Amino acid sequence: MSRLLAWPFLLSLLAGLGSLGLARQLWRVRDRPGARWFFVTLVGQTLFCLAYAGALLVSGETLRYGLEVLAVVSLHWIGVPFLGFALEYTGRSNLVDTWYFRSLFAFPLAATVLLPFTAGHGLFWTDFALDPAFGVVGATYTTEPLLFVTVLGGTGGASIGALLLLETFLDYGPLYRTEAIAVALSPLPPALGIFAWLFQFGPVPELNLTAVLFIPHVLLDGYAFVRSDMFEFHPATRRAAERSALDDLPSPVFVVDEQGRIVETNGRARAVLSNGEDPVTRPVEDVLGVSVSLTDDQRLGLRHDGQHRTYRLRPAPLTDSGDNLVGYTLVLQDITDEVRREQRLEVLNRVLRHNLRNDMTVVKGHLGVAMDADDATRRDDALRTADDKAEELIATSEKARNVAEILRNVAGDPIAVDVYDLCADVTESARDSAPGATVHVEGDSPARVETDPDVLAAVVRNLVENAVSHGGDAPTVTVTVERRAPDLVCVTVADDGPGIPDVELETLQSGTETDLQHGSGLGLWVVRWGAELLGREVSFETGADGTTATVCVPDQGGD
Known part of the structure; x- marks a missing residue:
């Protein structure tokens, strides 16, 4: 009867019952982040305290030894689950699934498997003996290295968990402050008891005071669970929001x-x-x-x-x-689209302000010459020149209209098209408008992709027209269609003309026009803008033997 009233037994029993009450309370919110891991921690804590409290009452050596083993095994299942709780509670649940965390269970598993047989192999302790103290049955033994390794390994997990909770307090402020401080400080008292037991220092080495020191641990956890609603608001929500806000x-x-x-x-x-x-x-x-x-x-x-x-x-x-x-x-x-709009406005402004004005000046001048000419031949030449310039103005305005239509109509869904057939239709139209030119198509057929056929046709048409118009009296233009990947078809337009002037290419590559540096028309701009709308860029290789332009068409249809 005196053992039931001894303070080591009563306090150990109180710690065990308090831990059991916390476990019951926690089971109600087991779906919250970290709650299941903390429940496992409290189960290990409860078994340790109650097993050790029972051991203090037993004077039979075999049963006393068995309860000591049960208590120490249970102690091993506190630290690592506590780390699992801290990881999930603070929004780091992805780390729970890593092999780093899982490898920590080697410590409690080793203790669970080997400790019950330590009397035979002596890996955890030796010289076990009963030693009464303060009215209860204590025990002494010589601790061996493996016990230090397994206990300190689990304790290290609890320490890391406490640091994570403190970091939460520092980062997230008052919303989680009291809970984090309470739970982070709660492992400290039992940790002192564990070290005193392992290293056998203190006034009563025959008693493991860890169970007694779980009482402040229970009180701090009880404050966090019951009074402060620790699992009503948890930092995993805020951490996930921060991560989601950045990723979204x-x-x-x-x-x-x-x-x-x-x-x-x-x-x-x-x-x-x-x-x-x-x-x-x-x-x-x-x-x-x-x-x-x-x-x-x-x-x-x-x-x-x-x-x-x-x-x-x-x-x-x-x-x-x-x-x-x-x-x-x-x-x-x-800001690519914004920059492209600026480029298009600059180019169209140049066409209206520079090309149209200059060409209209030429038309007006030659009309004046025709009106004042006394010679029929001179009048006819002037009218012919004015007519040619007027035709160029009409072509330029038509091209500007086409540009506007292309840029306005690109929002439609991609359409399946055979690139080879499309190029064949475009080159046939070019041959009709330039009878002296030799224009032909070669390469892979069929070459089907899902893309915008109007934009692709505009790109190929302007490349062919540019090659024909700058190729002299009898230019030769070759359009090659090549499938370079399952979802990529490239069109190459090669001519034997003098090559695109450097100023044209520099202007095209810089993306801007100035009064001192600008292209001669809209054709190459249509090519560049159209290629961008198709999802790629156009490349040029130019030299004395002509120009080769390549634009690739990705399949926009998807899987």
């Missing part, structure tokens, strides 16, 4: 440190890189291949999906809770 942004985002090294990206940024490499820890300038300002807005040109894209980079400083600069957020806004 439609713009590429890079988070860099003060030296411009990448520490985080969102899914859109990784898609822009499209090389499959992990950019984290690498300088952002090396990853993007361009010079990057961490303080000022700037425009960047990057290649993505075979196209040149233009982005506006907007940097924003990142500071910690003490307003110390810790890095920058770089948001890349895709």
